[in-house]
Amino acid sequence: MKLQNMFKKTSRKAYITLREKPEVPHGLLRKCNKCGAGIMADDVKKGYYICPKCHGYFRIHAYRRVEMIADEGSFEEWDVGLSTSNPLDFRGYEEKVEMLQNKTNLEEAIVTGKIAIEGKPAVIGVCDGRFLMASMGEVVGEKIARAVERATEEKLPVIIFACSGGARMQEGIVSLMQMAKTSAALKRHSDAGQLYISVLTDPTTGGVTASFAMLGDIILAEPKALIGFAGPRVIEQTIGEKLPKGFQRSEFLLEHGFIDRIVEREEMKDILADILTLHQRCELPEKMEHAGTLIRERKKENESSEKTADEMEMMEESIELIEDAMELPKTVEMGAWERVQISRKKDRPVGADYIDNLFTNFIEFHGDRYFKDDKAIIGGVADFRGMPITVIAQAKGKNTKDNIERNFGMPSPEGYRKALRLMKQAEKFGRPVICFVDTPGAFCGLEAEERGQGEAIARNLFELSGLKVPVLSVVIGEGGSGGALAMAVADEVWMLENSIYSILSPEGFASILWKDSKRASEAAEVMKLTAADLKELGIIEQIIREPNEFTAATFGGVCNQLQQEIALFLGHYTTIDEKKLVEKRYSRFRNI
Numbered sequence: 001m002k003l004q005n006m007f008k009k010t011s012r013k014a015y016i017t018l019r020e021k022p023e024v025p026h027g028l029l030r031k032c033n034k035c036g037a038g039i040m041a042d043d044v045k046k047g048y049y050i051c052p053k054c055h056g057y058f059r060i061h062a063y064r065r066v067e068m069i070a071d072e073g074s075f076e077e078w079d080v081g082l083s084t085s086n087p088l089d090f091r092g093y094e095e096k097v098e099m100l101q102n103k104t105n106l107e108e109a110i111v112t113g114k115i116a117i118e119g120k121p122a123v124i125g126v127c128d129g130r131f132l133m134a135s136m137g138e139v140v141g142e143k144i145a146r147a148v149e150r151a152t153e154e155k156l157p158v159i160i161f162a163c164s165g166g167a168r169m170q171e172g173i174v175s176l177m178q179m180a181k182t183s184a185a186l187k188r189h190s191d192a193g194q195l196y197i198s199v200l201t202d203p204t205t206g207g208v209t210a211s212f213a214m215l216g217d218i219i220l221a222e223p224k225a226l227i228g229f230a231g232p233r234v235i236e237q238t239i240g241e242k243l244p245k246g247f248q249r250s251e252f253l254l255e256h257g258f259i260d261r262i263v264e265r266e267e268m269k270d271i272l273a274d275i276l277t278l279h280q281r282c283e284l285p286e287k288m289e290h291a292g293t294l295i296r297e298r299k300k301e302n303e304s305s306e307k308t309a310d311e312m313e314m315m316e317e318s319i320e321l322i323e324d325a326m327e328l329p330k331t332v333e334m335g336a337w338e339r340v341q342i343s344r345k346k347d348r349p350v351g352a353d354y355i356d357n358l359f360t361n362f363i364e365f366h367g368d369r370y371f372k373d374d375k376a377i378i379g380g381v382a383d384f385r386g387m388p389i390t391v392i393a394q395a396k397g398k399n400t401k402d403n404i405e406r407n408f409g410m411p412s413p414e415g416y417r418k419a420l421r422l423m424k425q426a427e428k429f430g431r432p433v434i435c436f437v438d439t440p441g442a443f444c445g446l447e448a449e450e451r452g453q454g455e456a457i458a459r460n461l462f463e464l465s466g467l468k469v470p471v472l473s474v475v476i477g478e479g480g481s482g483g484a485l486a487m488a489v490a491d492e493v494w495m496l497e498n499s500i501y502s503i504l505s506p507e508g509f510a511s512i513l514w515k516d517s518k519r520a521s522e523a524a525e526v527m528k529l530t531a532a533d534l535k536e537l538g539i540i541e542q543i544i545r546e547p548n549e550f551t552a553a554t555f556g557g558v559c560n561q562l563q564q565e566i567a568l569f570l571g572h573y574t575t576i577d578e579k580k581l582v583e584k585r586y587s588r589f590r591n592i
Contacts, residue, residue, distance in 0.1 A: 005265070005401045009271060011125065019071055019404050027578070028040060028041055029041070029073045029510050030043070030044070030052075030562060031393075032051045032053060032056060033052060034051060034054055035051060035053055035054035035056060037051070037053040037054065038109035039051060039052060039053060039066055044058065048068065048265040049064075050265060050266075050267050054059075054125055054458060056224075057201075057202060057222055057223065057225075057265065059062075059129050059130075059163065059201070059202065061104075061128060061130065062106065062110070062111040062126040062127070063111060063126075063129035065112065065126045066113075066115065066124065067587065068161075068265075068269065069115065069117060069124070069130065069268065069272065070115035070116065070117065071115070071116045071117065071119065071123070071270050071526075071582065072335075074114075074115050074116035074521075075113055075114070075124075076104045076113050076114045076115075076145075076218065077111065077112070077148070078106065078112050078113045078114065078146070078147060078150070079112055079142075079143050079146050082108065082139045082142060082143060083105070083106070083139070084097050084108060084137060084138070084139050085138060085171075086170075086171075086272070087138070087171055087174045088171065088172045088174075090170040090171075090172065090201060091331075093170045096132070096170075096577065097132075100130070100131050100132065103130075104130045104131055106130070106131050106493075107129055107139075107163075108131060108137075108140060108143065108145050109126065109127055109129075109132060109133075109134040109135065109136075109137075109139075109140050109143065110125055110126065110127050110134065110140045111125070111128065111523035112126075112143045112144070112146070112147040113125050113147075114125065116158070117269060117272050117273045117276060118269075118273035118276075118277075120273060120277065120280075121156055121278040122156060122157045122158065122159050122272075122276060123147050123148070123151040123154075123157070123158045123159070124147075124159050124160070124161075124338055125143070125144055125147055125158070125159070125160040126161045127140075127160075127161060127162055127163040127164055127201075127208075128163070129164070129165075129203075130163075130164045132168060133164065133165035134163050134164040134165065134208075135164060135165050135166060135167060135168035135169070135174060135175070135206075135469055136164060136166070136167055136168055136178050136182075136207055136208055136211075137168035137170070137171045137174070137175050137178070137181070138171060138174050138175070138178065140178065140180050141175075141177075141178025141179075141182050141538070144160070144182045144185070144212060145184075145185040146180075148185040148186055148188075148189050148196075149185055149188070150568040151189060151194065151354045152185075152188055152189045152192050152194060153534040155192070155194060155447040156188060156194065157194060157196065157197065157274065157276060157279065158186075158194070158195070158196045158197070159193035159196075159197045159198075159199065160196075160197075160198055160199065160212060160213075160216075161199045161201055161520060162198060162199065162200050162201065162204045162208055162209075162212070162213040163201045163204060164203070164204055164205065164206065164208035164209075164213075165203065165205055165206060165209035166205050166206015166208055167179070167206055167208075168316070168327035170279070171472035175207070176207065177212035178211075178214075179210060180211075181206045182211050182212040183211050183212060183215060185214060186215050190217070193281075193428060193429065193430075194313060195217055195218075195275075195276075195279045195429070196215065196216050196217050196218075197216055197217065197218050197219075197220065197272065197275060198212070198213055198214065198215065198216030198218070198219045198220070198309050198555050199219075199220045199221070199222070199251070199260065199268070200213060200219065200220070200221040200225055200227050201222045201225050202222065202224070202225035202226050203224065203225065203227070204225065204226070204228075205227070205228055205229065205230075205231055206229065206230075206231075209227060209228060209229050210229050213227075214258070217428070218260050218261075218275060218365065219258070219259045219260050220248065220259065220260060220261050220262070220263045220268075220271070221250040221253065221254070221259045221261075221262050221263070222262070222263065222264075222265060223262055223264065224249050224250055225249065225250045225253070226249060226250055227249070227250060227253050227259075227360075228248035230358035232247065232248060237454075239438070239490070241500070241585070242362050243398055244322070246314075246442070250262050250569045254366055254367070255372070255401045256367075256371065256372055256373070257366070257367030257368045257370060257371050257372045257374075257414055257418070258367055258369060258370060259366070259367060260366050261363075261364070261365060261366060261367040262369060269309075271363070271409075271547070274361060274363055275363060275381075277361075277382065277388075278326035278361065278363065278381040278382070279381070279388065279429055280388065281430050283427065284461075287459065304338075304488040315552075322374075323555070332471055333469065335521075335524075336500075336524040336525045336527070336528075336529060336530050336533075337520070337525065338497045338508070338518075339499075339500060339504060339524075339530050340500055340524050340529070341522045342498040342550075343477045343478050343498055343500045344477070344478060345508045345550075346398075347551045347552070348477055348550055348551070348554070349476070349551070349552055349555050350391025350395065350396045350397070350398060350409075350438065350476075350477070350528045351394055351395045351396070351436045351438055351476065351549070352378060352393065352395060352564075353376060353552060353555065354393060354436050354474075354476060354559075355378065355382065355391055355393055355436075357555060357559045358384070358559060358562060358563060358566070359382035359383060359384050359389070359391055360382065360383045360384075361382055361383040362380055362381070362382040362391065363380045363381050363382070364378060364379070364380040365379060365380045365381070366418070367414075367418060368413075368415075368417035368418040368421060369417075369421060370414065370417060371413075371414050371451060372412070372414040373414070373418065374407075374411055374412050374414045374415030374418060375395065375405055375406045375407070376391065376406050376407045376408075376409055376410055376411040376412065376415045376439075376443070377394055377395060377397055377411050377415040377416070377418055377419050378392070378393045379391065379392035379393070379418060379419055379422040380422070381431070383566060384434075384566065384567075387432075387570065388431050389426075389431050389432050389433070389434055389570075390422055390423065390425070390426035390432070390433045390434070391434050391435075391436075391488065392419050392422055392423070392433065392434075392436070393435070393436035393438070394411060394436065394437055394438045394439045394484075394487065395409060395438075396408060396438055396439075397409075400573045407443055408440065409438055409439045409440065409477075409478075410439055410440060410441060410442060410443040410444075410445045410481060410483065411439065411442055411486075412442075412445075412447070412448050412451070412452065412453070413444060413448060413451045413452050413453050413456035414456075416442075416456040416457055416459075416460050416486050416487075417456055417459075418462050419435075419455050419460065419487060420456075420459060420463055420464075421425065421488075422465065423463070423471075424463065424467075426467075426469055427468050427469050430469060430575070431469060432468060432469055432470040432472070432570055432574060433467070433470070433472070434471075434472045434474070434518075434566065435471070435472070435473040435474070435475050435488065435490065436473075436474050436488040437473055437474065437475045437476065437477075437479050437484045437487050437488055437501075438448070438476045438477035438479075438485055438499075439478060439479070439480050439481075439482070439483045440478050440480045440483075440505060441480035441481045441483040441504065441505070442457060442481070442482060442483030442486070443483075456486075457482045457483070457485075457486040460486040461486060461489055461491070464486075464489035464490070465489050465582075465585065465586060466582055466590070467514065467577035467582075468581065468582060469581075470491055470576075470581065471489070471490040471491050471585070472490055472491065472492055472493075472494070472566065472569050472573075473487060473488040473489075473490040473492075473493045473494070473502050474487070474493075474494045474495070474544070474562070475493065475494070475495040475496065475499045475500075475531075475540075476496050476499055477496075477497075477499055478499070478500055479499065479500060479501030479502065480502065480504065480505060481502070481503060481504045484501060489585070489589070490502075490585070491569075491573055491581065491585050491588070492540075492541040492542065492563070492573075492586065493508050493539070493540045493541060493544075494510055494540060494542040494543070494544055495502065495534060495535075495540050495543055495544070496531065496540060496543075496544045496546050496550075496558070497531055497543055497544065497545050497546045498531075498546055499531060500529045500530060500531075501529060501531075501534055501539070501540070502527050503522075503530035506521070506523040506524040506527060506529075507520040507523075509523040509527055510522065510523040525546060531543045538591075538592065539592065541572070542565065544558060544561055544562060544565070545558075545561065546558050
């Protein structure tokens with residue numbers, strides 16, 4: 001009886017064990033090395049090599065990465081057959097390399113070649129961590145340098161997926177020199193006006209981080225990737241402290257201004273395609289150029305010249321849009337202090353609203369590459385009627401929480417440095433720059449002074465004065481002091497009807513000159529800070545009319561007006577020679 005009961009218990013236990021842990025063919029069931037959950041290998045492969053339980057990212061083999069990014073059949077591999085040397089005669093190194101070649105079916109730790117992404121050609125390099133942790137030896141450096149040199153010659157963008165433990169110890173100083181070699185090749189590629197996109201995956205460390213990985217015009221990263229120069233263990237041993245959670249991860253680098261964007265693996269191909277599209281050099285779209293010319297003719301009431309049917313249709317379309325915009329009510333007479341208060345209203349459209357309503361395909365980029373990503377400034381690339389442009393806005397929030405996050409639109413030094421980085425990038429790729437100004441002034445805190453607020457503003461004034469692409473600045477709310485001017489050294493400066501632009505706030509003006517901030521309303525009248533005042537002084541070129549109650553609900557007419565005026569601006573300024581453009585901008589400020 002005991003034996004029978006024991007058999008029943010054993011059978012039941014075995015049944016439960018089998019039911020809870022079903023046997024599967026070898027290799028189909030894997031264990032996630034991040035969360036420990038059992039996962040089906042096929043599900044992982046079909047799901048971009050992401051754990052379906054914890055959303056942790058697995059490392060991807062180089063050729064599989066190419067398949068995920070490239071258009072089918074477009075990959076053409078380059079520089080096959082380079083042999084790895086043993087410059088230090090390091091014992092066992094050649095055998096180790098041969099063993100890995102057989103195990104991984106790779107010749108070395110990187111695969112390079114040419115691909116197309118949504119029909120757009122690019123040169124690609126993909127590191128594979130299975131091969132000595134994708135450490136950079138002579139062959140890795142050589143393949144990167146050759147690929148970049150060929151991209152420079154063929155005028156192609158470069159995309160490199162980094163995944164590396166850094167320099168290859170077995171090759172010593174020869175490995176170290178690859179950092180200089182790859183960086184020098186990328187410098188020539190950059191000087192030729194070509195785009196380099198660096199994509200950082202887990203892990204990217206050491207000499208790779210300190211060379212080609214961090215030199216991208218645009219730097220993307222996968223979520224939670226380990227990115228740093230020294231490894232976490234080395235840092236902890238050096239400083240004798242435990243590192244904070246999330247240190248050296250993608251999110252940490254984004255917050256500290258070193259990468260442009262974190263991109264989920266599922267959207268990587270689409271984001272790369274959009275970036276390539278917005279970095280294609282192109283002429284001013286014909287329709288925009290014609291529309292600008294015809295609008296100008298209409299404004300001059302010059303309708304005497306003969307026009308083709310297409311030109312007449314285009315003119316009618318342009319005029320109709322202008323007339324829609326001009327349905328705004330007539331200008332209301334009011335005092336300067338009243339306009340100051342309107343410019344500060346909480347429900348007034350902010351910089352992000354203008355970006356959303358005037359442009360398409362906006363891709364925001366982050367960081368100053370030195371210290372931080374300042375959320376008081378939004379910037380990136382976008383499409384305006386078929387033309388790539390760089391758009392930058394000083395960003396106020398729409399509620400208290402958002403305003404605190406954006407520091408009430410008061411940029412820190414890193415915000416101005418981010419804006420300048422994007423402007424210089426626009427110059428490299430021949431894109432016009434459009435800025436939206438809306439700030440009470442630059443942030444005047446202790447940390448801002450420690451990090452060089454004055455230098456950051458001065459550097460913007462210095463560089464913007466000689467930027468070799470058209471620059472338009474639009475004051476949409478408050479234009480306070482040097483904090484506003486740092487984004488308004490432009491070919492033309494426009495103001496919305498109830499915006500203000502001044503040396504400082506009326507409260508500050510009254511406090512300094514009259515020792516009484518309560519006389520702010522009186523100061524506003526004296527300061528000549530309204531759009532009408534500044535147009536009369538020759539400080540701005542144009543006033544954009546706005547409705548009496550200007551909110552998101554009444555934004556349409558203003559956007560219509562701005563759309564047409566921006567098209568006119570681009571139609572004119574993109575046809576001006578670089579030297580004449582810079583000279584004209586210099587004269588604009590020289591004559592004030």
